[in-house]
Amino acid sequence: MVRASRKMLAIALTTAVGLSSAMAAEIEEIVVTASPIRDSQQAAISAKRDANHVTDVISADTIGRFPDQNLADSLGRVPGIAIERDQGQARYINFRGMPFRYTAIGFDGIDVPGAENGRIPRFDSFPAVITSRVVVNKAVLPSMPGAAVAGYVDIQTVSPFDREGAAFDADIGAGQQDLGSGGIEKLSLRGTWSDDNLGVMLFGSKNSREQITDNHEYKLAAGATGTQVNQVQFRSYKVTREDEAYGGRAEYRMEGETLSRTFVSYLYSEFVDLEERNHYQVNFATKPEGNTGSNLPVYIDQLLEYGRYDNSTQTATLGADLELSDWNVELRYNDTQTEFNTFLPILYNSGVNFATRAPSLTQASYDISDVLNPQVTLAAPLASYTYAGLYAYKIDSPLDVDAKKLKVDMNRDLVFAGLPSKLSMGLAYDQRKARGYSAIQFDIFAFDPSYTLSTTDTLNVKSFDTGQPWIGNTANALGANYYDNKGLRQAWEAQMSVAPTVSDDQLVAIDEDIAAGYVMMNNDYAWGSVVYGMRVERTNYSSQGNISGAAITVKDDFVNVLPSVHVNYDVSDDIKARFSLTSGLNRPTYTEWRAAAVIDPTAKTVSGGNPALQAEESFGLDASVEYYFARSSILSAGAFTRQISNVIYESTSTIDAGIYGDLFAGQVWELDGYVNGKDGKLSGVELNFIGQAADMLPALEGFGVNLNMTFLDGEFTEINGKTSGLPGTSDFMYNASVFYEDYGLSVRLNYQYRGEWISPIEDPSEVWGAQKRLDMNIQYQLPWDLNGALATVYLNANNLGNETDVRYAGNGYVNQAESYGARYLLGLRVNM
Template identity: 55%
Template sequence: MNPFRFRPTLLCAAIALVSGASHAEENAAPLATQETKLEIVTVVGKPIKDSQQAAFEAKQFADNYVDIISADTIGRFPDQNLADSLGRLPGLAIERDQGQARYINLRGAPFRYTSIAFDGIDVPGAENGRVPRFDSFPSVITSRIEANKAILPSMPGESVAGFINIHTFSPFAQEGFSFSGDIGLGEQQMGDGDIDKFGLRGSWSNDNFGVVLFASENSREQITDNREYDLEHDANGDLVVNELDFRSYKITREDSAHGGTFEYRGEGPLQRAFFSTLYSEFVDKEERNQFVFAFDTPVSGTTASNQAASVNRMLEYGKYENSTFSNTLGADFQVAEWALQARYNTTETENNSLLPIPYSVGGSVVASYDMSDIEDPKLTLDRDLSTISYAQTLGLVYAQKLDIDADKFKLDADRNIELFGQDAVFKTGIQLDQRKADGFVATPAMGLFPGSINIDSYNTGEQWESNTTNTIGGTYYDNKGLRAAWDQAGLTTPQPSAANIVKLEEEILAAYAMTTTQFSWGNLVTGVRVEQTDYSSEGRDVNGNPVSVDDSFTNVLPSAHLNIDLRDDVKLRVSASSGLNRPTYDEWRAAASADITTKEVRGGNPTLEAEEAVGIDTALEWYFAPASIASVGAFYRQIDNVIYADTSTIDGGLYDPSAKGEQWTYIGKVNGKDGEMSGVELNFVGHAADLVPVLDGFGISANMTLLNSEFKGLDGTKYDLPGTSDMIYNVSVFYENFGLSTRLNYQYRDEWISPIESPDEVWGEQKRVDLTVSYELPFDLNGATMSIYFNANNLTDETDLRYAANGTVNQSESYGRRYLMGARISF
């Protein structure tokens, strides 16, 4: 397979189309009289260095410990989304889904310990109200990203690990008309899947009015080669194979976004007024071909012959969807000595999934296996896979849904004051958030699959595309056609029971005050934030009667940040801060299933307490040259009420009024205690020209984070916080000169507990090697600059492993390499 196939005709046409955009102003004249104006220029710009310098200047003069990444840096990495970009910052690690970056573990903490905002307006996570997903937010909207690690009082309290603030583009960033476009075509190596990338952004402004509009669409077709295992060891330590699960996924993932900002700027009391809107959507269309082989009498050893096994088959065509629609109306005023900023925001998020699975059970084979290579299990059958007869086929359908409506009012005010004879800035503000969540957790429905549909007729005979050896002879089915036939025959969607309902209302009223006092040696930021939370959740008791649980609590969150200029280029930071993390809507829901016979309850836990954290951050930063830094940082967090899955005792009266005062067993999310997380962060970015001028253009960026975390369960057992790797590091080597910009990047993270899978499941170490090459064309087209680029991801073709609680591998996945070629234009 030629990795440079890339549908060349389409790509050439795309580049020509983008190039032609720069001639739009000339199209009014007859073609015969048009003259293409080419101005030959010498390209000496260094966008990597320039963007690093801008980011480091913002970091150096910030009032807190923060890492910053600029839009140009994002554009020059081979990143699929903002999660990829953030994963290159110190202390930020990526969790992937089928190889694609989705979540961020900031400092190895659970996903929900990080809040996300657009231009300072924090928004709910579409998945469960708390967890931000970064795979649906494209880079076209982003001018820069701030990863705040030490939290100021003006930032949301729900930022135990950090606060990610995504700055969008301003209409006034460039006077007059400006435009940028990005179009790319590529290929996922395994399966020859098509990759399409498209982004446009245009703006116009004069002295008082400005507008910026953007749109993007990206799609990726991919094969995921998956093997799952149920393994154990016998008393002698020999491997025992209970079950082998062979899967091949065909997925198409699409993300799109559009929106913009309309803005007025004045010189009177009304300094600024604007309206901004953002709609972002992620769609995952998934086809699954799956065969599960369970051995009737498991034996010891890595190899075995002629073993009887039962076979189940699952064929799915389903869809995962989530979207965020956020609108902000804002105004900035100058009233006497006070600068006021008022914001009103509405955000709607939707998260839906529907997974219909024809589930054939009761097949049988005689099989032999060889598990010598755990990443390539070999299973051979005594017959052709397509000839296996199944006792019955069931129609299994999973569905999930959560809609969140959020309203926010935010008012901030600041003014210059004098404090103890020193110049200072006093800032205060209030914020009111009101959220409603409606939906249901993952709910199954099962019945007989329509007998009128012959599943075997949908077998295409096409062999699986895989990195592993397809010893079972797996072939693809026409899952889409099979799903269409099922829809026509009457697909039954799940109707959620009362135990699965999510119905919750939440109101958070926050107020803060802070001062930033300037000294000859730096500054000191002190302040406090107070957040009052009121929430109510609805469910049903065992008799079907409504159950409503509500609560109210207040958190006082003080912080102090000391920033000392040891020299003009050396800064010492010491910060003490506090934060909290509220339970997700799934965890906080009152709905649960109760068994009055066993006195057991499973489901939500509306009595969960919010996690509370206090901690300290220190950092020493040396800005030893333009666009260069050497820094070391350390942090510590103490966390109370850690939320995790376990068994506890509750009052049975919550779910059965007649059982009030009785001790029932609750199985689900509970509060642990004595949580801690700590770490050390090292960061270096340097350019060879600062030391050896003859090596002008070469540079290196490297960072490493060493982490540790733990908490105690109800019985005193110690666990690691989900998401914590012991070590995370990134290394990039780059060169840029004369318009050429290249970067080779290596990412590594040690093993960690999965926050989204079973708490007993551990991800194995993960590494990625990525390459990007871009070249700015050495001529000017009517003021427009153009560049072409080539990106390659996962060059070493990694296989990702996961492990069960007994230490055996329970899953391996591979995806192949990814290539993208495209062009950018801006003027």
């Protein structure tokens, strides 16, 4: 990891030397702005003001002036958008309190599949180096994908024509995770060159973080006299997370020609999570009640693992722009491949013999008075505990999506009904193939090939005890040591396969074709503009699976008509009002839509995918008022609502078994999986203020404030009539940042708060507690003459409050608490 970073740094220095001479003639043209925060905010606010629909814009420079680890962090400061983290790192976004998959993602106007389950965007693999700006479309136009129920995030990449001649940017940093002293490395490089016609851009980025996650999980319930304590889990994860991205763009422009522009672009972005699990489960055999207990019988489980999570997006686009008479025509062909993999080979040292059900008991005392710092002490040292059996718990879940897209967009200016207008229309055809499986195997005889019920430890697991005590924010009352999980996995692989056996009923095989067309008109009035139109999408899919050894294929097609209207009214020179009516749809994820399932014809039960799921459909209304009271300032308020039908959720329900074979037609079976509920609704209010103090008090030159808050309310009705909250909806959330910028110094403090919300990742009944984060960024532009180059040193500090994130079970009791410590990064940014 360090070797790779040094190699990239050497390339950076070599490239910089070459480019500096090429730029010699251009140096006099460089203008150093005194207020990059103000300037970048002004550019983003101007783009928002000029838009013909409800949108927000983040400039790349604004991203660079916050302590962002990835684009999810950046998006989390947009009004109405909340972050969901994994082990402290921003990963998903809930767009206006809606589920992850209601958000569509694209690059330069080309929407691509979400890397997770074909629908859910993963923002932890996209670094800032690829972006020119990020456009957050909250009320989508007919020209945008219909799958943007919540909104459409368009990541606009850097153009080689953004700066004349040759240019080079480098960002290198190193730091430390406070908990465990894990190393942090950051490196990004970008070079561009252009003349009047030809432009070329290349970029590369690599980041790595080593951290320890201090985690406790619980199984608590209400007892007759107090809290019933069933289980307390102690987990310490050693995690190495890496993301890298590379790619480029070549573009040729021919002004005044019929073929005015051609380009080819390529992006590869990958996120890798290498995880060492050290995990103990203390099970209380008598299910005691109360916050404390002494000398109680317990049995202990030990789970050890060296596993890997990764996801990647590879996307290439070939484009051409033509000027045909009065028409501007854009032709695009895109090829995108996404991969999403989870591979967790877990050694399960159990306190219970799963063949005989006999436990291995010892004595323990507990104290959960401080549930975030539970204390369990054993009567004998943990290392002396005798486990009842060693088993293999294997998880392997890959999903590859191959997507091809052909897109044609046309527009022309005209006079329509006496009004200056623009007519736009387009066609798009998507062809997607998803292949994968989801295999989970608990093999109780993995280390007992003779099936004698006398499980033996052929690995000698205890020999991999390093003797190093756990590191954490909480006390190591259990007396646990770290194990050499990497060495243990190597020893396991030397004896047998660590991967599960994949059966046909675990496969995912879906083909999906989407044909779309739209017509849109933009009429300009003296008082503003009206944009209206319609998008039509036809979906044709087939899902192949296997039921009880027999191959089946389920096919279906459907058409969605998606109208929208957007009114933009200039109340005055400084005040703009907007009103939008929009519609959209959300197709099931590929895991949900798979035909493969495990069925029991005798018990009439099904567990697995549901190929009969209907797409969710939505109708939305947005209204907002924006007051641009200064060049780089705004005060705005907005309200919105979404009505959603056919809400998809995980449940146990009844279905017609005929979808799994003609033999079962007309029979009513019980499905444990994904179903369509009834109608759902969500509404909210967004308030946003961006202000420069000097616009009101000139004596406060350099100071500024950003503040936004969102109020949300959402619910849906299940099949049984029960009303439940929508996943991802926090009742209240806000972002606040204050900054000072002058004399080359920039200091920014940012605070985020998010109220509790339902998270469906592990259990749809679980609720994350309120979360808050305090981050800081300090930058100083060096005043030295560097042959025209600008150099900035910076310090990023994340999670300064050393927060503990808490999750609750459906019964209201805490079932998880985890902490990670603060994170610090010192870096140097060079622009030339």
